[in-house]
Amino acid sequence: MDNDPAVRNLMIVVGLLLGAGAMLMKHQQLQTPPEDDWFRVRVVEQPGVVVVKFGAEWCPPCRAMHATLNELRHRKGSQLKIVEIDIDKKPHLAQHYGIRSIPRTMIFVDGQYKTGTGGSMPVQELERLVAPYIENRFAAAQ
Template sequence: MTARAVTDATFDQEVLKSDKTVLVDFWAEWCGPCRAVSPILDQIATEHSDKLEIVKVNVDENPQLAMKYQITSIPAMKVYQGGEVVKTVIGAKPKPALEADLAAYLA
């Protein structure tokens, strides 16, 4: 399962109004660490699709979202529940570290 792309236009509906917990991966094409963490997030999305939805926002294509959520370094992952940010993870990490950071949302 590959994380779906969301945009300025679809963010409200697909993230803020979702009844599931949603992790948003803020990334860019030119970002090496972003490309490194992407397959790890895809694995987590596949293994935990019943508990956590993972979507991607390209910060170059959606600068309004990057500004609104104060994305100053990427990759930045934000977990949303009920339209609110409940967790922020900055930087690429190996899968066990990411799963530990997200444990509360994967259980």
């Protein structure tokens, strides 16, 4: 390989641009809702905060996350909606959002993807994740 600094710098710039392009494409994919009526009705058309969990019945961490979501529903049910998606029953949704491991939790506000996290977590951690979006909705309503 050529040790010319200009060539090396050019390769670094090209690599950075390719990486940035890939990130932009991924961001665009997350912002574009899938063409799925079930998902559109339950998530995209819902006002406010919607917590979406991708998982499967056979997945122990997903079952733990299901219990966490039930606790969150008990604590914050009037302030948000919860949608659980089984990747075995709706694989096209998992593919659309690039789900590679489960459980995967995503937060949508007024139909727009805001953030996501992987793995199971205690309800307190999930509350911290959704709190800023609930607070923003509450502040906007006043």
